[in-house]
Amino acid sequence: MSDTIYDVAVIGAGPAGTQAAVSASHQMRHVLVLHSGKVSFSRGRAYWSKSVEIEDAPVFPGITGPNFAKELMRWMESRPVVNFMLGDKQRTTGIDIRDGMVTRLTRDNDTFEIEASTAVLKKDKPMQFEHFRSRTVVVASGFDDKWPDIEFQVDEDRLYKQYATVFRYAGNRKGWHVCIRCDGHLHVNEHLALLGVGDYIYEAAIGAQDFTDKITILTNGRPHGMSTSVLKQVQERKIQIIETKIKQHIGEKTDLLGFKMMDGTQLFFHGFLVDEGLIPNTKFLDGWDYQKDEEGLIIANEDMQMLDSNGNPIPGLFAAGDIISGERNLIATAFALGQEAGLSASDSLRKWHYPHD
Incomplete structure (x- = not known):
């Protein structure tokens, strides 16, 4: 010392x-x-x-x-x-x-x-x-921030290697965002995908409404976990909830375009926010x-x-x-x-x- x-x-x-x-x-x-x-x-x-x-x-x-x-x-x-x-x-x-x-x-x-x-x-x-x-x-x-386990490399010991595919798209205009206040203005009137579960993800949706009313919540294969009162508000605002698990990203270079889902469908959005805690x-x-x-x-x-x-x-x-x-x-x-x-x-x-x- x-x-x-x-x-x-x-x-x-x-x-x-x-x-x-x-x-x-x-x-x-x-x-x-x-x-x-x-x-x-x-x-x-x-x-x-x-x-x-x-x-x-x-x-x-x-x-x-x-x-x-x-x-x-x-x-x-x-x-x-x-x-x-x-x-x-x-x-x-x-x-x-x-x-x-x-x-x-x-x-x-x-x-x-x-x-x-x-x-x-x-x-x-x-x-x-x-x-x-x-x-x-x-x-x-x-x-x-907790990142989504999409194309997660479980055998890697380093964080940036485990989430290599996710990080490829993180921080780009057409990529993963972690702060709706910071980056919401990039997607005015565009379709936003919010990834998360529980009442917590609805808080992100509340913030997103300042920029767009086109919002879809993705749970990545988990139950939505929302309370009855919050779920009622989500339904009243016609926010779609998709509980299908995500298989992999659809991207072009560092631009994230959408996802291939486990059921074979493909979903496309303009912006992506992860709020997993x-x-x-x-x-x-x-x-x-x-x-x-x-x-x-x-x-x-x-x-x-x-x-x-x-x-x-x-x-x-x-x-x-x-x-x-x-x-x-x-x-x-x-x-x-x-x-x-x-x-x-x-x-x-x-x-x-x-x-x-």
Whole structure:
């Protein structure tokens, strides 16, 4: 373990993590950013806009997801680590970016200890770990969307290989979308296929109505699982439900056109939204007593500080971005939450505080 103790460690390098790191470094803090992309091949939602221009990012309008990720990295790299004198004491500021998938977070007195796998994960090879220390931590690890098991490669050990066919069509205008608010405007008055089950998928249909009234729900071989009241509304709005299992995609290059169904029929649509739920990237928080909602998303206070089960702020532990419960999963929102978390983490390190009599 290095002797370095960072002021702020940020777990995640998406919009929220990047903004948290930049904001904290702007307050002259020494910041560590652990970026799992090259190690785990996990990707945040913004990345999946592969050919669709991101239109709700205030700083980078009209940019695609992969280029957006590169610009975020350049932004952090513009704040290199340097030493400076504050009075008669030497301090360090800037952002130290490391490739690392965090596997464990613990605390020893006033210092957090972070274990991270820093080598690309490979089958039948042991993980390689590094350990870091920091006075505060910002959790900006986001979540992974659950993808449909269409042409799923069960024998593959890597996520991107298991869902290789699905990912071929993800993030293109004529492909899989995961955010109706983000991409619904691409399909005004077009026929949308929504894949999912339960009352949850009807919430996606409610959002889709802002763009089109041509909506079909696909359950991919499962019962629709909707409550009686929701099913009644679906029927009143003449939303078709198809419970036949999907056999394979019908596509042309990276454009998704429709599906071949198990019963031999073929279905064609203009747009495709998958809403099967999410998987929070918080495994490293196992063992911590913190509040989360029914989906596993973190509940934080107005300062983006995580709370224990009694509602008390957890000293030094903050969160931001899509991992926060109850927030809109939009890039502009992630920037705002990241800034609040980065500044709050920085403020918590101050030695002087306003007196409360």
